[in-house]
Amino acid sequence: MEVAARETSRQRVVEAAADLLAREGRDAVTTRAVAAAAGVQAPAIYRWFGDKDGLLEAVAEYGYATFLAAKHADTRPQDPVEDLGTGWDLAVEFGLANPELYALMYGEPKRGTNSAAFQAGMRILLGRIHRLATSGRLRVDEDLAASLIHATARGAVLTWLSLPDDRRDPALLTAMREAMISAVTLDKPAVRDPGPAGAARALRALLPEQTTLSDAEQRLLGEWLDRLTTDRHKDC
Incomplete structure (x- = not known):
């Protein structure tokens, strides 16, 4: 019960600070003004948030949630x-x-x-x-x-x-x-068919043109790509 009441009061402080921020700007968000708006004692703000920067961090989190x-x-x-x-x-x-x-x-x-x-x-x-x-x-x-x-x-x-x-x-x-x-984004899909099979076919077609991989690496990648396209036909 006490924990819930404390969390409710803390949330009321955050919402009061957010309201002051929206209406009067960041300079208006002082611990004294927020405490008065939320109906709490100023020391409570320091207990819950540490300092004004901690309060502003909580207001930012409130903004992300909103x-x-x-x-x-x-x-x-x-x-x-x-x-x-x-x-x-x-x-x-x-x-x-x-x-x-x-x-x-x-x-x-x-x-x-x-x-x-x-x-x-x-x-x-x-x-x-x-x-x-x-x-x-x-x-x-x-x-x-x-x-x-x-x-x-x-x-x-x-x-x-x-x-x-x-x-x-x-x-x-x-x-x-x-x-x-x-x-x-691209104006048109990079591959004609969605899914791994279409992407594998597109990459397989371009594989001979690249120079980054060694011959052995190209052959191994080619085998993997062939398997992806073959598996798709099996499923069909």
Whole structure:
């Protein structure tokens, strides 16, 4: 009972700090102001969060959880490229709707990145990327794709927020989105047939043209690729 009450009070402090941040900016988030807004004694904040930076870390985690709740993970999208664009749009829209919170979450490189909500959000993104890869539409490797997508969304929002109102042109966001999609995806699938068999056939066809592998390595890889395509025909 006591633990639950303490956790409820702690959450009330985090939400009060997030509300102050949204309404009045980061400078307004003082321990005194947050304590008054949450209806607790200031020493409680130090017990629960250590210091103001610890409180801000908790607010960032709250932001990641709020963002995660707004995400929709479609594990079978009709078009994985369109699904990628939709996810990017959602991230940008969240940032524009919550400027102070977004700046806290993403203005410092590693703030909140160890939180469960941040990691869950990254798994949704990695799922989108993996579906692009299995459909033959991914231009770069999956880790690089994740970095590019994350960097362009963050850069688009933080750049937008740094501009005066009269210089905020929606064309910036459109151009960033299209640049991201062009950098990460292919216009047509890299292989004709989805799955390992199609990829194996495509790689088998290109194998004689490469010079990185030795003759013995090429023969061994060729055997493996032949087995993948043969196994598929057996299943059929």
